Amino acid sequence: MTELVTTIIETAAIEPGATPPLPMRHLYLVDGSGFIFRAFHALPPLTRADGTPVGAVLGFSNMLLKLLGETDADAVAVIFDASRYSFRNAIYDAYKAQRPDAPPELIPQFPLVREATEAFNLPGIESDGYEADDIIATYARAAQRRGIEVTIVSSDKDLMQLVDDGIRMLDPIKNKAIGPDEVREKFGVAPDRVVDVQALAGDSVDNVPGVPGIGVKTAAELINTYGDLDQLLARAGEIKQPKRRESLIQHADLARVSRELVRLKDDVPDLPPLEALAVRPADPNRLVEFLRTQNFRTLLSRVESRNANRAAATAALAPVAAADAQATSAEGGAAAPMPAATAANYVLIQDLDVLDAWIARATAAGAFAVDTETTSLDAVTCELVGVSLSIEPGEGAYLPLAHKVEGLDLTGGAPRQIDRDTALARLKPLLEDPAVLKIGHNLKYDAVVLGRHGIQVAPADDTMLLSYVLDGHLHGHGMDELALLHLAHKTIAFADVCGTGKNQITFDLVPLDRARDYAAEDAEVTLRLHRLLRPRLLKERQVALYETTERPLAPVIAAMERAGIKVDPVELKRLSRDFGERLAVLETEIHRLAGRPFNVGSPKQLGEVLFDEMSLAGGKKGKTGAYATGAEVLEVLAAQGHALPARVLDWRQLAKLKSTYADALVEQINPATGRVHTSYALASTSTGRLSSTDPNLQNIPVRTEEGRKIRRAFIAEDGHVLMSADYSQIELRLAAHVADIPSLKDAFRQGIDIHALTASQVFGVPVEGMDPQVRRRAKAINFGIIYGISGFGLAQQLGIPQGEAQAYIAAYFERYPGIRAYMDRTKQLAREQGYVTTIFGRRCWVPGIKDSNPARRAFAERQAINAPLQGSAADIIKRAMARIPAALTEAGLSATMLLQVHDELIFEVREAEVEATAALVRRVMEGAAHISVPLVVDTGVGRDWETAH
DNA sequence: TGGGCGCCTCAGG
DNA sequence: CCTGAGGCGCCCAA
Numbered sequence: 001m002t003e004l005v006t007t008i009i010e011t012a013a014i015e016p017g018a019t020p021p022l023p024m025r026h027l028y029l030v031d032g033s034g035f036i037f038r039a040f041h042a043l044p045p046l047t048r049a050d051g052t053p054v055g056a057v058l059g060f061s062n063m064l065l066k067l068l069g070e071t072d073a074d075a076v077a078v079i080f081d082a083s084r085y086s087f088r089n090a091i092y093d094a095y096k097a098q099r100p101d102a103p104p105e106l107i108p109q110f111p112l113v114r115e116a117t118e119a120f121n122l123p124g125i126e127s128d129g130y131e132a133d134d135i136i137a138t139y140a141r142a143a144q145r146r147g148i149e150v151t152i153v154s155s156d157k158d159l160m161q162l163v164d165d166g167i168r169m170l171d172p173i174k175n176k177a178i179g180p181d182e183v184r185e186k187f188g189v190a191p192d193r194v195v196d197v198q199a200l201a202g203d204s205v206d207n208v209p210g211v212p213g214i215g216v217k218t219a220a221e222l223i224n225t226y227g228d229l230d231q232l233l234a235r236a237g238e239i240k241q242p243k244r245r246e247s248l249i250q251h252a253d254l255a256r257v258s259r260e261l262v263r264l265k266d267d268v269p270d271l272p273p274l275e276a277l278a279v280r281p282a283d284p285n286r287l288v289e290f291l292r293t294q295n296f297r298t299l300l301s302r303v304e305s306r307n308a309n310r311a312a313a314t315a316a317l318a319p320v321a322a323a324d325a326q327a328t329s330a331e332g333g334a335a336a337p338m339p340a341a342t343a344a345n346y347v348l349i350q351d352l353d354v355l356d357a358w359i360a361r362a363t364a365a366g367a368f369a370v371d372t373e374t375t376s377l378d379a380v381t382c383e384l385v386g387v388s389l390s391i392e393p394g395e396g397a398y399l400p401l402a403h404k405v406e407g408l409d410l411t412g413g414a415p416r417q418i419d420r421d422t423a424l425a426r427l428k429p430l431l432e433d434p435a436v437l438k439i440g441h442n443l444k445y446d447a448v449v450l451g452r453h454g455i456q457v458a459p460a461d462d463t464m465l466l467s468y469v470l471d472g473h474l475h476g477h478g479m480d481e482l483a484l485l486h487l488a489h490k491t492i493a494f495a496d497v498c499g500t501g502k503n504q505i506t507f508d509l510v511p512l513d514r515a516r517d518y519a520a521e522d523a524e525v526t527l528r529l530h531r532l533l534r535p536r537l538l539k540e541r542q543v544a545l546y547e548t549t550e551r552p553l554a555p556v557i558a559a560m561e562r563a564g565i566k567v568d569p570v571e572l573k574r575l576s577r578d579f580g581e582r583l584a585v586l587e588t589e590i591h592r593l594a595g596r597p598f599n600v601g602s603p604k605q606l607g608e609v610l611f612d613e614m615s616l617a618g619g620k621k622g623k624t625g626a627y628a629t630g631a632e633v634l635e636v637l638a639a640q641g642h643a644l645p646a647r648v649l650d651w652r653q654l655a656k657l658k659s660t661y662a663d664a665l666v667e668q669i670n671p672a673t674g675r676v677h678t679s680y681a682l683a684s685t686s687t688g689r690l691s692s693t694d695p696n697l698q699n700i701p702v703r704t705e706e707g708r709k710i711r712r713a714f715i716a717e718d719g720h721v722l723m724s725a726d727y728s729q730i731e732l733r734l735a736a737h738v739a740d741i742p743s744l745k746d747a748f749r750q751g752i753d754i755h756a757l758t759a760s761q762v763f764g765v766p767v768e769g770m771d772p773q774v775r776r777r778a779k780a781i782n783f784g785i786i787y788g789i790s791g792f793g794l795a796q797q798l799g800i801p802q803g804e805a806q807a808y809i810a811a812y813f814e815r816y817p818g819i820r821a822y823m824d825r826t827k828q829l830a831r832e833q834g835y836v837t838t839i840f841g842r843r844c845w846v847p848g849i850k851d852s853n854p855a856r857r858a859f860a861e862r863q864a865i866n867a868p869l870q871g872s873a874a875d876i877i878k879r880a881m882a883r884i885p886a887a888l889t890e891a892g893l894s895a896t897m898l899l900q901v902h903d904e905l906i907f908e909v910r911e912a913e914v915e916a917t918a919a920l921v922r923r924v925m926e927g928a929a930h931i932s933v934p935l936v937v938d939t940g941v942g943r944d945w946e947t948a949h
Numbered sequence: 950t951g952g953g954c955g956c957c958t959c960a961g962g
Numbered sequence: 963c964c965t966g967a968g969g970c971g972c973c974c975a976a
Contacts, residue, residue, distance in 0.1 A: 038950095603957055685965070689964060698960095902962040
């Protein structure tokens with residue numbers, strides 16, 4: 001094997017004394033040995049016709065072809081390990097001693113990979129006594145000194161120490177560049193300190209000992225504090241944590257040896273000179289011969305077509321055929337059968353006249369189903385890839401608009417498809433035609449995507465919303481699920497088309513025939529679902545709810561999602577840094593109190609520290625056998641005077657704020673708009689509420705001072721302010737209305753403080769001069785009512801014995817007998833129907849209401865009591881939201897509705913229009929329902945969300 | 950090694 | 963009562 005290298009290039013000093021001018025600009029150093037192992041595990045197994053395993057060889061050949069065809073590489077070397085033993089074994093005999101032998105399927109691939117290197121006419125380099133990493137280091141440094149850019153093709157963390165000016169890494173399997181930032185993310189220090197961190201942390205796989213008890217995280221912290229390993233070891237006595245200090249002092253030599261093991265040698269002698277690495281054209285015949293022997297058919301056709309292109313630029317392969325071949329031919333002869341799901345009457349639209357014919361038919365039909373295919377689930381950032389249509393059941397069409405083929409420049413052409421702007425310009429009149437109904441499934445998504453291309457889809461019907469209104473939470477409302485349930489039809493799974501996990505591809509890379517079958521089916525199934533569900537609306541008396549709430553709301557939400565809200569990244573980063581620093585201080589303190597370091601973020605470890613090691617009382621284990629360490633538990637311990645749980649509470653608050661809010665929100669800022677665009681789920685809750693994801697903007701902190709700092713980062717554009725409008729006590733008002741409680745209704749009509757009133761009625765104290773604690777208790781009871789109250793829950797909430805809580809509830813029922821009547825009536829109804837209803841007739845299903853288990857049944861009963869209140873409130877704000885944009889336009893106001901947080905709406909308003917907008921919004925919101933108590937809306941204005949709230 | 954998943958905890962209404 | 967997200971820890975597969 002070693003003769004390969006030495007026969008290709010005669011050995012010479014790597015760096016000649018007088019440097020001649022080099023044409024070389026960019027050197028790629030491929031970690032051949034590393035690649036083989038990674039590819040073997042990452043890629044599907046594959047065998048040649050004769051049974052020889054070749055999966056890693058294929059991955060390797062693919063990677064080289066890509067490197068040579070798609071990069072500016074003008075010098076390439078493939079570096080291999082020569083043998084198992086290197087100079088490092090002389091330093092530390094256990095080094096890499098317990099490495100398991102290579103899997104048997106991998107062994108025959110080692111020589112084949114070297115053969116591939118030869119076939120590509122690239123130098124393969126190895127050197128006895130040195131690892132591939134050392135050779136890479138030697139070349140990288142030599143090239144750096146001569147101003148040549150270096151890319152190390154590897155994801156080996158041991159090579160990260162080399163990242164520097166002009167030296168970067170490329171993960172060949174993830175196709176991801178690794179620069180100083182990525183290194184810092186992994187090791188917590190700059191590349192030039194990576195060896196120090198590795199020396200401390202060690203590596204169990206390679207048997208690098210490191211210092212016991214120190215992992216990467218701690219090592220980075222220490223190096224950042226003391227500068228480098230020598231400084232740290234010299235000053236180890238200053239370290240506060242006793243365990244850590246002792247370990248460092250005792251194992252200082254181990255750390256030094258470890259550093260020698262991990263530090264790469266960059267002066268490996270007797271290597272071929274850099275000049276020898278310049279790319280030389282491969283002998284096409286030899287490469288073709290090699291690929292044919294391995295039976296790499298796709299690769300072969302790519303290389304042959306490239307050769308053909310070079311020979312005659314006109315002789316390009318038919319693009320679609322190439323795309324199909326790539327996806328459907330099973331590499332290497334291991335037959336991978338393609339599912340034969342092709343429906344004969346699904347067609348591709350690849351010509352304008354065909355598109356025009358479909359548009360004419362859809363217009364004449366007056367209704368059709370439409371679906372879009374994109375590159376991601378994020379409607380605001382994804383790319384539109386294609387559109388599918390269905391006018392009649394049993395037929396459908398897919399219009400590809402942005403399909404690509406991987407390695408485009410090698411295959412010589414893209415799939416044939418109509419220019420996207422041209423096609424959308426033709427579709428726009430149809431999609432906006434007021435006489436043609438557009439039917440979609442979760443059409444809001446498509447509306448956002450098409451809206452970004454200047455198309456306002458209307459009028460529209462949405463099968464997901466129809467299903468939601470009809471069947472609520474009885475089942476999910478995904479199209480696949482509905483197709484199976486209602487049509488007994490198993491749809492093609494997205495995962496079958498695009499794969500899953502790290503091997504998932506985006507839809508634009510799906511070959512057209514597969515894309516057609518998947519996409520056209522979506523549209524066609526949607527059409528059939530519509531014909532099934534729409535008539536049920538009338539039969540089941542849900543037309544009004546759908547027509548006045550869900551249907552008009554969808555485009556309004558789409559507009560809100562597209563609008564997004566401005567978030568100040570500088571402020572969030574400042575907060576993140578502040579939180580981070582305070583977390584570090586707290587962590588040190590917590591470790592000191594515990595007497596040892598542990599992961600504060602691990603409830604399991606925390607529980608062990610508190611209850612096993614410190615023997616604090618009150619340790620209760622849950623069903624997984626871990627101690628409960630929730631806030632209530634820690635608060636009790638803190639109140640007993642224990643410092644550690646108190647610090648952990650502080651730590652948890654800051655950790656939550658940092659990771660969930662400060663850090664995550666910055667990541668979510670859309671670079672194109674500078675704003676954060678949440679996605680509202682319209683059909684995901686059992687009560688009719690919306691939910692918000694990616695990011696969830698319905699749980700931004702407000703209750704604590706530290707949390708409110710996050711809110712301050714939500715700001716308005718210049719010349720604008722944020723306006724908040726929230727319903728006051730809407731669920732309690734609904735309780736008064738639905739349960740028909742005269743005294744509560746009177747109180748709301750007169751604008752009396754409702755919690756104070758409850759307190760005076762239940763506890764018999766005058767409202768004047770009331771103890772705030774008494775009012776607080778009454779408030780908790782009022783909330784308890786909304787949640788379907790239990791003595792247990794109320795006791796928990798107030799921190800009082802359950803018996804006392806039970807007495808409060810009894811007193812409450814005494815004062816307001818209508819409440820108990822309502823609760824009994826509601827439970828009865830739920831049992832009879834299986835559902836309860838909101839004031840607008842929305843059915844909220846309560847599946848566990850007849851459960852034989854009393855605890856589960858009681859839970860369902862509380863759901864039944866809460867759902868009409870929560871659900872009616874949801875209906876009301878939805879009705880208001882559906883009306884607001886039109887009302888604003890009509891009034892000539894420019895305000896934009898941005899967010900909904902269950903009982904609150906956030907607007908971005910021109911400063912000059914604040915008064916008029918507030919008045920209008922209040923009028924629409926308060927008029928969204930007419931019930932026996934007034935609806936009251938409070939508004940607030942400010943440059944940020946905290947001020948406006 | 951890392952993706953998937955359940956659990957815990959905690960943010961909002 | 964209704965939610966969604968992040969971190970941890972465990973299992974399993976490529």
